[in-house]
Amino acid sequence: MTQPLLIGLAGLGVLVFLIAIRMPIAYAMILVGGVGVTLLNGPAIFMSQLKTLAYGQFSVYDLSVVPMFVLMGALATRAGLSQDLFRAANAWLGWLRGGTAMAAIAACAGFGSVCGSSLATASTMGRVALPELARYRYSGALATGTLAAGGVLGILIPPSVVLVIYAVIVEANIVTMFMAALVPGLIAVVFFIVTIAIYVLLRPDAGPRGSAGDRAEFLAATKGIVPVLVIFGLVIGGIYAGLYNPTPAAAVGVFLVAVFGFFRGKLDRAGVTGSLLETAGTTGMIYLILLGAEMLKIFMSRAGVPQATAEWMAHSGLAPMTILLLLLLALVVLGCLMDSLSMILLVIPFFWPVLVEVNGGLYQTADAAGFGLSTEDLKIWFGILALIVVELGLITPPVGMNVFVISSMAKDTPMSETFKGVMPFFAAELVRVALLVAFPMITLWLPKVLGG
Numbered sequence: 230m231t232q233p234l235l236i237g238l239a240g241l242g243v244l245v246f247l248i249a250i251r252m253p254i255a256y257a258m259i260l261v262g263g264v265g266v267t268l269l270n271g272p273a274i275f276m277s278q279l280k281t282l283a284y285g286q287f288s289v290y291d292l293s294v295v296p297m298f299v300l301m302g303a304l305a306t307r308a309g310l311s312q313d314l315f316r317a318a319n320a321w322l323g324w325l326r327g328g329t330a331m332a333a334i335a336a337c338a339g340f341g342s343v344c345g346s347s348l349a350t351a352s353t354m355g356r357v358a359l360p361e362l363a364r365y366r367y368s369g370a371l372a373t374g375t376l377a378a379g380g381v382l383g384i385l386i387p388p389s390v391v392l393v394i395y396a397v398i399v400e401a402n403i404v405t406m407f408m409a410a411l412v413p414g415l416i417a418v419v420f421f422i423v424t425i426a427i428y429v430l431l432r433p434d435a436g437p438r439g440s441a442g443d444r445a446e447f448l449a450a451t452k453g454i455v456p457v458l459v460i461f462g463l464v465i466g467g468i469y470a471g472l473y474n475p476t477p478a479a480a481v482g483v484f485l486v487a488v489f490g491f492f493r494g495k496l497d498r499a500g501v502t503g504s505l506l507e508t509a510g511t512t513g514m515i516y517l518i519l520l521g522a523e524m525l526k527i528f529m530s531r532a533g534v535p536q537a538t539a540e541w542m543a544h545s546g547l548a549p550m551t552i553l554l555l556l557l558l559a560l561v562v563l564g565c566l567m568d569s570l571s572m573i574l575l576v577i578p579f580f581w582p583v584l585v586e587v588n589g590g591l592y593q594t595a596d597a598a599g600f601g602l603s604t605e606d607l608k609i610w611f612g613i614l615a616l617i618v619v620e621l622g623l624i625t626p627p628v629g630m631n632v633f634v635i636s637s638m639a640k641d642t643p644m645s646e647t648f649k650g651v652m653p654f655f656a657a658e659l660v661r662v663a664l665l666v667a668f669p670m671i672t673l674w675l676p677k678v679l680g681g
Contacts, residue, residue: 233269237532240265244525254571255517262524269531278527286523287516290476291397296512297479298388301486302344303504303511308490311353313453314339319361320450327429327436329365330375333358334421337379338414339454341386342461343486347569347620351380351631355638368435369642371428374650377631378421381620381658384569386414387465388479390515391569391616398577401608403475404468408676409609411465413617413665420657428653460485469679515570522574535579539586549587549599550666553611556580557618557662564622568630572619584611602669609676610669614662621658624651 240261247257266275305311318332318339325331337354344350355376362372384391387407396403429436464482467473473481490496529535542552560580564572588599588607600607623631626648636644665671 231533233532234534234537236265236268237529237534240528240532241534254575255514255521258518258521258525258575262521262526262528265528266524266531269528278524282523283520286520289397291393291403292516292519294388294393294403294475294479295390295515296508297476297483298390298393299346299511299515300504300508301388301479301482302346302349303507304483304486304490304496304501305340305343306349306353307496307500307504308486309493309495310343310457310486310489311336311340311357314457315354315357315361317450317454320447324438325426326433326438327371327425328438329358329362330367330371330425330429330436331422333362333375334379334382334418334425337376338382338386338418339457339461341383341414342388342465343457343482344383346390347380347383347623348630348634350383351376351634352638354379355635359635359638365437367437368432368650369639370646370650371425371432371435372650373632373635373639373642373647374652374654375421375425377624377629377635377647377651378654378658380631380634381623382414382417382421384620385410385417385613385616387411387468388475388482389616391573391619392612393475394515394519394570395573395577395612395616398574399581399608399612401605401612405609405676406612407465407468407475408679409613409672410616412675413613413661413672416661416664416671417617417658420661421654424653424657456485456489460489518571518574522578525575526578529578535582538579539582542583542587552583552587553600553614553666556583557614557666560615560618561621561625564619564625569616569619569623572622573615577615580615581611600669606669606673610665610672613672614665617658617662617665621655621662624655624658 244257244261247260248254252260263275266278315332315336318335319329322328322331322335333354336358337350340354341350344353358376359372362375383389387410389407389410392406392410393403395401396406425436460482463485464478467481468475468478487496487501490500545552547555560572560576563576584607585604588602588604600610602610623629626632629648629651632644632647632651636642636647639647
């Protein structure tokens with residue numbers, strides 16, 4: 230083992246230690262990356278990097294979509310879209326046994342289509358749906374488990390900030406990634422609703438039927454989802470149709486959400502100011518993590534850690550699918566310990582070269598080796614799988630961040646009950662992952678049909 234490789238492995242150990250003692254991950258990556266490059270190449274090289282690295286990283290046009298989608302989500306929260314979505318979904322489904330919980334899942338999916346954040350989706354829909362679930366006497370486990378699981382829909386159903394970041398890391402087409410995410414996202418919605426149906430079939434007292442409203446109430450509630458359909462159609466539909474790229478699409482979304490909020494009287498000057506400040510803080514955090522990840526990637530690349538890992542995996546004798554499953558399992562475990570964005574930025578630079586090597590090399594285009602996919606198709610397929618399993622960590626004991634968010638709102642439900650309630654959804658997610666692993670065309674179908 231060479232000295233640079235030993236330094237690189239030591240750097241990984243230090244990084245894990247810093248994260249364990251709760252140093253912010255951006256600072257931990259910057260520190261390890263900077264010290265590592267200094268040890269390998271000297272302080273002059275490190276100082277030279279600092280002159281241009283931040284500008285080179287942040288001036289990538291594709292990243293301009295990040296603050297726009299963050300702002301759209303912040304405005305949507307303040308504009309009351311979440312209440313309208315839940316009211317409409319409850320009008321359609323609430324009369325079923327477990328219907329209000331099903332409505333919460335549908336509303337989480339709808340809000341995720343204009344938000345793009347799992348934690349924001351969980352917290353926003355938690356505030357809206359928990360009182361209704363309590364009013365209909367849903368069990369604490371089912372109510373909180375449903376909302377914690379529903380939050381994970383925020384990251385996959387387009388638009389998704391984390392999906393944009395993944396696309397930038399592996400140099401994939403953002404539009405194609407958005408296309409690929411739609412079908413797996415809709416499958417998750419269906420699976421979650423079926424999970425609730427099975428849950429209340431086995432435990433009828435956990436999810437009582439709601440009352441069916443009259444025709445006027447039903448129509449009024451249904452009209453509430455029209456703005457969301459219009460926004461989603463113009464933003465995501467416009468991207469799919471090739472009318473504009475993601476950044477102008479996000480600008481269209483911001484404009485439409487703001488107009489809707491002002492028209493409804495839910496958005497005022499203070500709301501806009503709060504949204505802008507929230508966007509600035511969130512975007513600054515994302516960009517700082519991006520800078521840290523780039524510095525760490527440079528250090529690890531010069532130390533030869535990704536190359537050595539890829540070579541070792543490729544010659545380990547393990548089947549390509551076994552290697553993929555091991556990487557996905559690692560993502561689930563690590564996803565319990567940190568947020569999804571940090572996880573994607575930290576591990577994808579290590580995992581992606583491994584998959585490329587196992588698949589037959591960077592320039593393989595024929596369906597002849599590895600997973601039987603071209604490198605471009607592998608980017609899409611693995612990206613969707615990675616996002617799903619990383620988000621799975623948000624509802625995995627003992628540190629499921631979505632569970633903590635919902636438990637902080639449901640004071641009368643012990644966290645242990647929330648973890649019990651989330652387990653059926655965890656099982657449904659495992660079925661979805663297995664389905665997507667076994668049949669890659671589920672993920673690749675829509676991009677191929679739309680020519681992405």
